[in-house]
Amino acid sequence: MRELTIDGIPVFVADGPPPLAAGLVFGVGRRDEDFVHGGITHLVEHLTMGALGRTTTECNASVDLTVTEFTATGAPDRVAGFLQAVCAALADLPTDRLAVDADVLRSEGGLAAAPDVAVLLGELFGATGPGLASVREPALRSLTAEDVRAWARRWFVAGNAALWLAGPVPEEVSLPLAHGPAPQRTPHRRRDLRTPAWTELALDDRVALAAEVPRSPTLVATTGVLRARVEEELRSRRGVAYAVGVEQVSLDADRRVVVLSSDARPGEAAVVARLLWREVQRLADEGPLPAELDHERALVAAYLDDPRSDADEARASACGRVTGVPVATGDELRAAVERLEAGEVRAAATALRDAAVLGVAQGTEPPPGLPRLPEWSADRVSGRVFRPARRRGAPRGAVLVVADEGVSADLGDGRLLTVRWTDAVGLVRSAADEWNLVGRDGIGVPLAAADWRDGAEAVRLVRAAVPAELQVDDDELRDRDGVLLLQAPVHRVREAVGTSRDAVSLVAGAEWTAVVPDGTRPAEERALQFGAAAGLRTTALVLRLIHADLEYVLYRGGWELDRHRWGVAPGDPAVLARETGRPVDEAAAVLADPGSPAEVLGRLATLLGLPEQVPDLLAGREVAGAERVEGRGIAGGVRAAVRGDYAPAPGSGSWVDRWARLGRDRPAGYRLANGVAALALFVVAWVQVGDGRVGFGVLAALLGLFSLFEVRPPRRGDRSPERPPAGVAPTG
Known part of the structure; x- marks a missing residue:
């Protein structure tokens, strides 16, 4: 292997025949993020690869705990073109597909480490640094274009990059990365845990052991001996497991986490856990056999004699350069294994045993004598x-x-x-x-x-x-965002909101009222709440735009009736037509429309008579003409409704609304008419009682009393028709 420099970036070369394999490595991974910005490194990688478009070059990219790597294999000139395109994309990161790529990562559900390794890293480091491998990325949709661009400007710079090549070096290769030094990493320390101990893994039929230990030239041999012993016991002798693996996670120049893991045949996890722990103790107490050391020496020699090890050394050197972790050359490895001694292996095994956390599947009995890691907090605050x-x-x-x-x-x-x-x-x-x-x-x-x-x-x-x-919305909550539309006049929706504890903004249309999304409550939840409060015959529609798809959910009186997602999950046009009062053939034509979401939304809005602000509301833009309505709870809302606080403007509303307004305002003509009616009803009551029809007489008298009650003048504090409804404030 040899080293050279291109555009100030160190390059580690393992010369060989074509094709050329290459990897551009950056010293940033999952451990460098924080909890609320989890996944931002992976998002930068996805946006970068997306900017390259389709290519005939075999290429890929990955993010693990410590590094991000862009790789390619092929003809030297094509690989050089790929590397240059990656650098150009990182320097000017395209963010037009940010929301889509965020959801791609959510669908991918990838981890920066194997599941059992991730869980144990979480036990050792909590929700910071390497422990983030165990944590779901909660708010990818909250990451903004400026967030990812700033992250790229900070970490994806020349001072934090290295390149490895295996094959012929291209004649012309450029790495136009932004200049800048490698950022300083915050040291991540292990939680204050008493070890050795055990914990439960939320994984079926898995057993794993993790330990933070000092970096040692004998660590590879120690884990090799241990893996061979465990695999001999579990697979060859007892047949209770298939594969035993070893992984090392470098923390810094002096520390690393060793993880030894195994599968387990169903019902045999307890046996696997006991045997694994027994072999760790045996190696720490007794050390390795001479034959085991000879086997490790032979393995290392065979590996180094293989020409393919040069490419591994080149990649390891590039990763070591950007992470600050020293990497031994092939000659150094050969010399170290030749002077390998049993005492050194035993010391390394002792350090591993003393720092070990053994993870067992839920419900599995752990080995005797091992205490359990604390499941709960140790103390309580006072307040x-x-x-x-x-x-x-x-x-x-x-x-x-x-x-x-x-x-x-x-x-x-x-x-x-x-x-x-x-x-x-x-x-x-x-x-x-x-x-x-x-x-x-x-x-x-x-x-x-x-x-x-x-x-x-x-x-x-x-x-x-x-x-x-540090406060973010979970992505699952954002999935339920949307615009709620109620097929009811705005005063009816005001009344429904008034009986709740919510505070919302409303946009009134001729037939529908829109509830402006505000991120505090999902639209579907509000459809169930306000739809029922507005009346059992009230139709509600939740519209949602998900990247390339438009979707609606249809409700009536707070009950879901149907869903439709254009081109993906068809709904029933007959239901939409029936509940909205539209012709079935027109509803079917819109639901079968193959146009873009914007085109379909326009035709749906025309068919249903939706407010013209709906497209802007779906796009998250502010709209003019919205009014704010404050919820008062059930009791306060009912009192406000009786007072007429939510009544429609004069001259509008149904005949029921107009009659109710007359009863509240009681103009002179209304009072005179009720006075005449009361007098007439009292006369009728007198006549009916005199003729022996007492029941009819009592009924007429009660109606007369009701009419007489309406003769009173309105209370001084009653709302006048010109005053806006209480609890309503214009916005926008």
């Missing part, structure tokens, strides 16, 4: 106490404590969850009033306002204590 609400999810006797230094959820029986504000790494909203506060150690405190008395106040206190930049 304002919130008790469980009735008929909700919090256990009886549980308490939520919000204090100046943090929050605790004491569930009883030693089950305690505590996160201090200084340790908070994210506050993720999963529903309208439901949040999860995540701490540095990976412990989360769930916060659902409805679970606690005065729970809304508890959530408010927590949100006030956590920095705004």
Whole structure:
């Protein structure tokens, strides 16, 4: 292997025949992110590869815990073109497909490490650094174009890059990366854990052991001996497992995490766990046999004698350069294995045993003598106490404590969850009033306002204590965003909102009223709530634009009736026609429309008579003419409705609305008519009683009393027709 420089970037070359294999490596991976920006490195990689378009060159890209790598194999000139295109895309990152690529990553569901490795890294490091491998990326859709561009400007620079080549070096190759030094990494330290210990893996039929140990030239031989012993016991002798693997994760120049893992035949996980732990103890207590050391020497010699090892050395050297982790050359490896001694292997095995965390499948009995890692927080903060609400999810006797230094959820029986504000790494909203506060150690405190008395106040206190930049919406919540339309006049929707605790903005149309999305409550949830409150015959429509697809969900009186997604999941045009009062043939034509989402939306809006602002609302743009309505709760909303606070403007509304307005305003003509009617009804009552028809007489008298009641003048505080409805404020 030889080293050269191109455009200031170190290049490690393993000369050989074509084709050329190459990898442009950057020293940034999952461990360099934070909790709320999880996945941003992977998003930069996807946007970069997407900018290249289709190519005949065999190429790929990947992100793991420590590095991001762009690879290609083929003719030297084509590989050189690929590398130059990657650098150009990184220098001016295209973000027009940001939302689509974010959802691609969500669909991919990839991990920066194997599942069992990721879980144990989470146990060792919590929700920071390498432990992020165990954490789902909660808010990819929250990442903005400026977020990913700034991340690229910081990490994907010449000072943080290296290139490896295996094959003929291209005659002309350029790496036009932005200039800049490698950023300083924040050291990530292991959680304060007492080891050795065991924990549960949320994986079926898997057993794994992880330990943070010092970097040592004998570590490869130690793990090799250990893997061979475990595989001999589990596979060759007992047949309870198929494959045993070893992985090393470099933390810095001095530390690394070793992971030894195995599958297990169903029902045999306990046997696998005991035998794996036994072999770790044996190697630490007794050391290796001479034959085992000879075997390791032979393996290393055979590997180094293979010409393909030169390419591995070139890639390892490039990765080592950008991560700061020293890499031994082939000659250094050969010399180290030749002087390998049993005592060194035994010392390395002892360090591994003493720092070990053994992960076993749920429900598996662990090896005897190993303590369990703590499942719960060790202490509780002191502050304002919130008790469980009735008929909700919090256990009886549980308490939520919000204090100046943090929050605790004491569930009883030693089950305690505590996160201090200084340790908070994210506050993720999963529903309208439901949040999860995540701490540095990976412990989360769930916060659902409805679970606690005065729970809304508890959530408010927590949100006030956590920095705004750490508060994000879960991607699953964003999936339920959309525009809610109610086929009802705006005053009816005002009345429905008034009986809730919500505060929303409304856009009135001739036939439909739109509820402006505000991110506080999913549109479908509001359809169930407001649709029922507006009346059992009220039709509601939730419109949602998902990249290349337009979708609606149809409700009536708060019940879902049908769904339609153009070109993907067809709905029933007869249902849409029936519930909206449109011709079936016209509804069927729109639902079968093959046009773009914008074209289809325009035709749907024309068919149904939707407000003209709907396209802007779906695009997330502000609209003029929206009015703000504050919810007052059931009691306050009913009182407001009786007072006429939600009545339509004079001259509008149905005959029921107009009659109700007359009853509230009681103009002179209305009062005179009721006075005459009352007198006539009293006369009728007198005549009926005199003729012996007492029942009819009583009924006429009651009607007369009602008419007489309407003769009163309106109260001074009643709303006049010119005054806007209480609780309604224009916006926009």
